[in-house]
Every structure is written in structure tokens, then in C-alpha cells.
Amino acid sequence: MTDFPGRIFYNGEAFPLAEIPLLPLDEFLQAVIDATDFGWRISSLFGDKSNSGTALYCVLSYKIDGMMGIIRSTAKDTFPSITALVPQAHLFEREIAEQWGVAPEGHPWFKPLRFHRALKPGAEAWGRSQQTEILPGVIDFYQVTGEEIHEVAVGPVHAGIIEPGHFRFQCHGEHVYHLEISLGYQHRGVEAALVGGPHSKTLYQMETVAGDTTVGHTQAYSMIIEALSGCRPPAKGEVIRGIALELERLANHTGDLGAIAGDIGYLPTSSFCGRIRGDFLNMTALLCGSRFGRGLIRPGGTGFDLGLPQMDDLRGRLAAARKDLTSAVDLLWSTQSVMARLEGTGAVSLEDSNRLGLVGPAARACGATRDVRQDHPFGIFRMSQIPTVSSQSGDVFARTLLRWLEAERSLEFVEEQLSQLPGGSCRHEVGPLAGEQVAVAMTEGWRGEICHVAITDQSGRFARYKIVDPSFHNWPGLAMAMRDQQISDFPLCNKSFNLSYCGFDL
């Protein structure tokens, strides 16, 4: 699509704010509809304060030639909803309404998302009074009525040790007609806290946007800072970052494989994977002293260098973990009762996945070949590529298999990188940030596409910092996977998606 009316750029680029064409509202929305029809996807759609109402920005990405585009517009009090035409805009529109009080007119599912006051003082899209407290989970849930229909409410306090979220099922016996997910219990106000930054705390806030995706989010943040300051991290820093990102993926995929096995009561894989996940976390600790990669990724490179003895140690541990993981996971495929449980449970079609804009393993399990490392390469992935894998059936089995296939590719990648680690320093100094610029960075965290967008003011401070965690795209996928399923399969489906609550709630 060559007639995209916005500023075209590539992943990790910064450019002056003025270069983004300011479209009239209807042209802006039409451009989003046209682009998504053409196969672009919405990576980020967000609002910002503006002198004349609320500014709307839309970052779109196109996998074929790695292009990304951004457009903007201004809305007064309302804007026409495009969710009915472009379902992937669903949560973004609700988010804009909640943050800026601009209601999407005709939105089919217009409810608060995270249950907080608008970022713009006094703005309110639902007409709630400023005095009453806003409590999470207080909405009119969708209801199915009829004989023998019953409603099951789960959470926000769960039986297991997981994050809080509320799930409302409309059931007929064991059969689920509809699942509505209501989150927001973990809302911390991350985006509001980032405005005026970078502060001394900003990097630590980035590390905990989603605690299990520390590397993914800090990588995206570092790319933003580097783009805005014109710094290029040294090759060695890029390689260590790539290794850290893949180790994070390995640890989490291994943990998920074990958790899926645990959910179906299959003990051996569950126990072994729990232990091997720890081995991968310890490898990250070998790089930087933190099992979750805190302090490793820093703007301009990495906070820790990788020495020869560490590399040998890492290689040995990788080989051992690969052997253990292979045998633990092979047990899954060779056990009939496990396969019977996984196959056909919670299937999402490729068409639904594309319409909802799913990302990461959840999308690739449906047959999509969407992967930021391949489509919009960043860092070391511009030099060495990881083949994108996908499985076809879109069910729990596909999501399980996909995790294993990705883990294999990641193991190969880390081993390859360790054998050709460049010399030199691992970090360059970062200069001051350029003012009135926009920077967009996308990375492929283990859950999928992470998109950070920063807009700076005249003095180079963040006027707006928008984070889209992959869970934001994928929660509707879980609700879709539960349609016409057994309610007893929900924990398994949930585990196979394993989405972040705090990454969504921000």
C-alpha cells in the first residue's frame, strides 16, 4: 500500500513530530480501516493531550517489507468508533475513552478498561461523578439469559498464586457460551508516571512494567532512548541483549510447558520443567546477577559485560538444559493421555486471530507468521535471524508445541551467538534526547510484540510515553478461545496463553 497517508518509518527510528501528517478525524479513521483491510495491523492507537481536544495517534505495522507508519488527528469530545469494522481497535478505543474522556461513538462494548480517573483532569467518558470512587470490576457484565443458564464468576482472588483478574462465564451446564474478562486490579499508573521523564526511576519502572518481561520492555525502552539521542549501541552490547532476550523466552516458555503439564495433572514434565526454568533464570543471573535480567539492558548497550569464563560456563549450562528440556518435553508428545487432553481444546482460527490482532505465540499457534524479530528486525536480529515458526491448529496443543519449537530456535540462536561474540565495549554513552521528536520501538518479548512510543517536548522530556504489552492484544484471544468450550478447560486455556495482568493494567 504505497498511498498510506502517514509518515513511513522503520522499527527503532526517531523523527520530528511535525513530520506526522495531521489528518482530519474522518480521514484518520478511514486510513486505519484501509490499512488494516490491506493487512497492516494496529501496533498502537492512543490519545494525548492537545490544545484543541485530544490528539489521536495510530502506529501501524506491515510485515511484508518491515514498514511502519504513523498518523495523527484530533478529536473533540467524541469520535466514531471503528471497532465494528476493525476488531483489533476494540481495547484501544476503550483505553482512549478511559484516559482522555473521549468517547468512541457506537462502540459495541463500551466499558471501562482499567478503572481509573482520566489522565486529563475532569475528563469522563461514562458520566461517573468525580466524587464516587471507581472500583475495578464494577461494570454491567454481558449476560446470557434463558432456562438453565448460569453465571460463574471467578476472581479477582484465585485459588492459585496468580495475579488478580475477574472472569465472568455465561454457561449452560459445563458449556461456556461467553467469557468476559475484566482487569485493572493492578493498575499502577505507569504511563502517567513516565511523563516528564526520563527520571532516575524510569528505567526501573520499565523493568517492572511486566516483571517476567523485563528484558523485552527494557530493550524497547533502550531503543527509544537510543533513537532519540542518536546513539548506536556497540555490536557486543547488541549480542548480549539478544542473548538475554532469548534466555528470557526460554525460561518463560519452559515454565509454561511445565505449567500446562501441571494443569492436566501430568507430573513428570511439570516437575522437570519447573526445575529447568530455574536453570534458564540462573543463566540470566550469570549475565547480570539477577534471575529476571534486572540491570542488564541499559540505554546505549548493556550494564554488564560477558567474559570468557562466563561464556564457557553458559555454553555448558545451555547444553545440559537443552538435553533435560528435550527429554522432559518429549514425554508430552509420547503420552497418549496428554495429547488427548491438549488437542482440540480452546482453538482460535487464523481468521479470528488476525481480526483480533493477536501477537506472539498465541498468533503463531494459529498459523500466522508474525514475529517482530523477523518482520521488523531490531538489534542483533538485523544481523542474525531466528526463523519464525508457527503451528496450525490454534488449540492448546498448537500453543504448547509452538513454545517448544521456539525454545529450540532460541537455544540454537544463543549457542550461535556465544560462538561469535564480537569484541569491544558493551556500552556507549547516551547523549541528551532530541526535542519534539517521536520514536517508536518494537521488540518481540516472549509473549509477543511489545510496542513503545515516545513523544518528546521542546526540552527533550517525555510529553507522552505509550506502552503496549503483548497481553493487551491477546486477552480478547483467550475470551474467544473459550467460546463453546467446557468450563473445566478454562484453566488449561488460560495457562496456554499465560498473559500478563500487570502488563495489561500498566
Add this chain to the structure above:
Amino acid sequence: MTDLLIHLVLIICMPPLMLGIIGKTKAAFAGRVGAPYLQPYFDLFKLLRKGSVFSSTTTWIFRAGPIITLAATITAALLIPLGNHPSPISFAGDMILFAYLFGLARFFTMAAALDTGSSFEGMGAAREATFSCLVEPTLFFALIVLCRISGSLSLSTMLTHSLVNIWFSAGASLVLLVAGLFIILLAENCRIPFDDPNTHLELTMIHEVMVLDHSGPAFGYILYGAAMKLFILGAFFIHIALPFKTGDHLLDWGIFIISMVALAITIGIVESIMARLRLVRIPQLLVAASILTAFSMLLILR
């Protein structure tokens, strides 16, 4: 007299050990050390020392549930012969009482679950009611087969009747019977592949979800009652599957205890190498168990 004493001691003390052995076996398969064999006892003592919390929406049924369930299970324990020894209480037709004592226990567990008004517990009760309907025919087919073999209506005679010869003369029938009984042994005691006693995922459980609201001593009674049920049905199963009798009193007790330990290890192995069934598949397996025992009956009646 000694036999009676040993019977009572075993019935009271051994059931939690079965759970300990199952736990150890599973841990061994998972490459872990596992909790001590006596852990279930520690858990019970811990629960008995705790206080209870009762929801304000519950009535006396909720409080009576665990006690009636445990009482019914203990009564059933007095009807079942262990090893080569007749049970403390036996009379013609006690097998019907035996079967329906568990029915009574189940009724009160389900009633207590429904009493809470929780949607999870209602779901659990619905599942339990459905599956127990499918288990009952299997149990009665099995009892009919045993009646026919022993010519008696009392559990003591039925089960201590020398089955070794029957294994030679009507082995096919007994193989089917043992297969069917093993399936309902696992199903009735909420073991994998039917239910996973270790997950605490409210949406998938059957038995565990019905007792979510119980706490403290009442929950202890429930766990103890469940362990005892496993022990009783296990003893029933062992009588048919491993009918070795020597005639020597103490030796027979020894054989019985070893057989029970072996059964616990077998259950542990099954739980380690299998995943749970999808909930919709459970009735199919239970119907299969009924069919197995029905054929067993046909072969005996032939």
C-alpha cells in the same frame, strides 16, 4: 478378639499412610524427594487444631455434612472384611448397606456444597451426582458377581470366600471385574485420570471443589473420611485382585498390609504416567467400567 483389635487399629490408623505412599511414589517419578510418608497425618493434626470459619449463608446442613460423611464412612469400614478376617459387623444383605452408606456420605457432601450457594460448589455437586450415577451400576454388577460366586449376601463371606480357585475356573470373568473395579476405585477417590486432588483450580475439580468452603476440623474430617474411603474400597479391590490367604492369622494380616501398600504404589504410578481426562470423557470411561463388570456378570451367570 485380636483380629477385631487389629481391624480397628488398621481402619483408624492406616488410611492417611496410603496417601503418603501415593505422594512419595509420585515424587519419585517426578525426580523429587517428596513429602514424608507421615505428612497426611501432620496435615490432619494441623487442621484439627485450627478454628473454623462458617459463611453466614450456610445452615446446619453445611456443618453436619462432614460429620455425617465421616460417620457413614467409619460405619462402612466396620462392614468390610480385611485380609482373611471377617468384618466386625456382618449380616445377610450388608452389601446393600455398604453401598448406600457411601451414597449417604455423598448426599450430605453434595447437600453441604449446595448449601453454600457458591457457583463452583454447585458445579462440583452436579459433576459428582452425574459421575456417581454412572459408578453405582459397576459396584452392583460386581456385588452380584461376588454373590453368585460365594452364594452369600454378606460381604464377609463374599470377600473372604476363597477366590483363588475361581481365578482358575472363571479367570476371564474376574479379570473383567478387577478392571472395572480399578476404574471406579480411581473415580470414587478422585484420583487421576478422573480428578486431580493436587490442583486447586476451582473450575476443573470434582470432589475438592465441593469442600472449598470447609475449614479447620471439619475439613480435617473430610480429608480423613476421603482417605478412609480409599482404604475401604482399596481393601474391597484387594480381596478380588490378590486373594492370597494362608490361614495363619498374623501372616494374613501381613499379606493384607503389603497388598495395600502395593495398591497405593500402583495408584501412584498410574497418577504419574497419565494426564487427567477431559471432563466430558469421564462418563465414557465410567460406562466402560459398567460394561466390563456387566460382561463379568454374564460370564459368571452363563
